[in-house]
Amino acid sequence: MTEHFEVVARDGAARVxxxxxxxxxxxxxxxxxxxxxxGSLWTDERSVPEGxxxxxxxxxxxxxxxxxxxxxxxxxxxxxxxxxxxxxxxVTPDTAGDHGADAYVLSGAPGFVGHGSAFVDAVIxxxxxxxxxxxxxxxxxxxxxxxxxxxxxxVDLVDADRAVVxxxxxxYLTTDGxxxxxxxxxxxxxxxxxxxxxxxxxxxxxVDHNVNALRAELARVRQRIGAGSLRDYLEGQSRFQxxxxxxxxGFDQQWGYLExxxxxxRSATMAATTGxxxxxxxxxxxxxxxxxxxRPRFADRPILLVPCSAGKPYGQSKSHSRFQDAANYRxxxxxxxxxxxxxxRELELTYPAQHYDAAVTGRWDAEEVRFVADVLARYLDxxxxxxxxxxxxxxxxxxxxxxxxxxxxxPVEYTVDGHPTDADSLAALAGALEGERSxxxxxxxxxxxxxxxxxxxxxxxxxxxxxDFETTGxxxxxxxxxxxxxxxxxxxxxxxxxxxxxxxRRWVDSDVPxxxxxxDDFVPQGSVLAPGVVDxxxxxxxxxxxxxxxxxxxxVGRATAHGAAMVESSRGMVVQPRHxxxx
Ligand SMILES: [Zn+2]
Numbered sequence: 340m341t342e343h344f345e346v347v348a349r350d351g352a353a354r355v356x357x358x359x360x361x362x363x364x365x366x367x368x369x370x371x372x373x374x375x376x377x378g379s380l381w382t383d384e385r386s387v388p389e390g391x392x393x394x395x396x397x398x399x400x401x402x403x404x405x406x407x408x409x410x411x412x413x414x415x416x417x418x419x420x421x422x423x424x425x426x427x428x429x430v431t432p433d434t435a436g437d438h439g440a441d442a443y444v445l446s447g448a449p450g451f452v453g454h455g456s457a458f459v460d461a462v463i464x465x466x467x468x469x470x471x472x473x474x475x476x477x478x479x480x481x482x483x484x485x486x487x488x489x490x491x492x493x494v495d496l497v498d499a500d501r502a503v504v505x506x507x508x509x510x511y512l513t514t515d516g517x518x519x520x521x522x523x524x525x526x527x528x529x530x531x532x533x534x535x536x537x538x539x540x541x542x543x544x545x546v547d548h549n550v551n552a553l554r555a556e557l558a559r560v561r562q563r564i565g566a567g568s569l570r571d572y573l574e575g576q577s578r579f580q581x582x583x584x585x586x587x588x589g590f591d592q593q594w595g596y597l598e599x600x601x602x603x604x605r606s607a608t609m610a611a612t613t614g615x616x617x618x619x620x621x622x623x624x625x626x627x628x629x630x631x632x633x634r635p636r637f638a639d640r641p642i643l644l645v646p647c648s649a650g651k652p653y654g655q656s657k658s659h660s661r662f663q664d665a666a667n668y669r670x671x672x673x674x675x676x677x678x679x680x681x682x683x684r685e686l687e688l689t690y691p692a693q694h695y696d697a698a699v700t701g702r703w704d705a706e707e708v709r710f711v712a713d714v715l716a717r718y719l720d721x722x723x724x725x726x727x728x729x730x731x732x733x734x735x736x737x738x739x740x741x742x743x744x745x746x747x748x749x750p751v752e753y754t755v756d757g758h759p760t761d762a763d764s765l766a767a768l769a770g771a772l773e774g775e776r777s778x779x780x781x782x783x784x785x786x787x788x789x790x791x792x793x794x795x796x797x798x799x800x801x802x803x804x805x806x807d808f809e810t811t812g813x814x815x816x817x818x819x820x821x822x823x824x825x826x827x828x829x830x831x832x833x834x835x836x837x838x839x840x841x842x843x844r845r846w847v848d849s850d851v852p853x854x855x856x857x858x859d860d861f862v863p864q865g866s867v868l869a870p871g872v873v874d875x876x877x878x879x880x881x882x883x884x885x886x887x888x889x890x891x892x893x894x895v896g897r898a899t900a901h902g903a904a905m906v907e908s909s910r911g912m913v914v915q916p917r918h919x920x921x922x
Contacts, residue, residue, distance in 0.1 A: 361393035390424025432464035442474035455585025472908035506546030604690035637671035641726035647676035669775035680714030685790035688834030703735025715743035843895035858889035869908035894919030
């Protein structure tokens with residue numbers, strides 16, 4: 340039960356929180372002013388400290404070295420006293436659990452901060468053991484350089500100890516590392532401590548600057564979490580220090596921890612500028628869903644493989660308009676792109692297909708070719724297209740197609756000579772598809788609804804939820820109507836379906852696994868808050884469509900937290916309902 344901490348925004352494992360004491364502190368933050376260490380009381384008097392309503396009192400503790408046998412720790416571990424003032428309990432990854440505190444201080448941080456895999460393991464083990472809506476505190480380690488990674492990992496509070504110590508040692512800290520004072524030719528910072536000449540800048544100033552720099556970087560981090568772009572920043576910033584890059588990649592390898600916490604869509608544009616982009620959750624999730632949940636409805640037609648366009652959604656770009664004009668919609672258009680992989684026409688609006696911005700050089704590296712070819716091969720494995728028409732230039736795109744189709748019976752017909760939009764290439768494309776039947780607009784609209792349902796709700800969902808329906812409204816603002824009643828609307832900004840109450844009832848009655856949030860006996864007026872949640876499916880991800888069910892209410896809305904957080908939290912908004920009915 341956390342009385343004094345609330346998560347107010349999430350992005351992946353990173354969170355913006357409110358530490359509610361006399362004054363509210365927005366986290367991730369430097370907590371020196373609010374942390375009161377009562378640790379020594381344990382050995383002296385073994386008594387419970389008095390506490391202070393204006394501070395987080397760190398409860399008496401005894402640190403154990405990592406790897407101490409659990410029996411030994413159990414025998415000596417303090418009983419975490421049940422206190423009614425704001426408190427933080429000291430834990431190791433092994434002793435972490437719900438001890439009733441508002442915050443948890445992970446002991447031994449200087450031992451693992453600086454070591455990629457040790458850091459990843461310690462934070463994940465601890466964060467997964469303590470309740471989601473409690474603050475995770477790392478002491479004695481934060482610098483302007485490492486604090487973006489700490490926040491990305493799920494750390495909420497740090498202290499300025501290390502920044503201060505390095506200042507007294509004459510080390511000037513920046514987001515890209517540290518410099519010895521004597522090596523500074525000028526002061527690359529506009530903070531008050533740096534408003535002097537290098538000659539007059541002493542170690543006391545350096546301490547002040549280091550703390551200012553740490554606070555400024557935390558402000559940037561909070562801003563980035565709110566905007567959904569901390570990952571994009573870290574892909575670049577973590578390069579300055581090998582251990583940061585190692586830890587950053589370590590989190591990508593620990594797929595589950597980040598995946599559970601990563602939203603299914605964002606409004607922010609994703610900057611895909613490094614090789615690490617192919618390993619981020621959003622990219623792998625899209626590739627996985629396209630090759631496991633999605634099923635093409637035009638697999639009896641030729642597949643038309645085309646390069647992605649810089650303008651998005653692809654369908655509205657100049658190059659794709661010309662492809663479709665030449666092809667006369669006589670094939671199922673599937674775009675190839677790094678870093679996303681394969682984007683069928685029906686999913687061109689679906690996050691992140693129209694939300695990424697890649698660095699285009701015209702040259703593909705081996706890793707990009709391998710990734711996209713692998714996704715295309717998996718895609719083709721589940722389909723039975725009679726023809727493969729590849730309207731791709733003779734570069735990385737062609738390598739992708741050759742690699743993905745090497746062992747297939749269906750021959751590949753290449754139609755590009757030079758550039759894909761050259762007149763000769765377009766004529767060859769038109770010629771290749773001559774005689775095939777065009778896909779009608781209405782066919783495409785229906786296929787889009789079902790494809791998005793597959794992608795969003797699971798394999799087979801499109802046919803199970805909507806065996807028979809009409810679409811109204813102009814693409815992409817389509818509405819799904821069954822027997823005159825609206826079931827869902829396509830949200831063009833994210834390419835997802837938003838269900839109506841009737842649509843939600845249909846979901847509950849179908850064979851498609853329903854993502855449910857069970858609530859207490861009340862009718863939500865506005866947001867569903869964590870205390871009202873009785874249970875929630877653990878496979879709910881932030882942004883997911885969810886059904887809200889309680890003794891008095893039935894509704895549908897969008898999750899703002901992952902399922903485990905809904906259940907573990909005692910504060911904060913967890914579902915944004917769209918429609919609710921009494922029952
Ligand atoms: Zn400064």
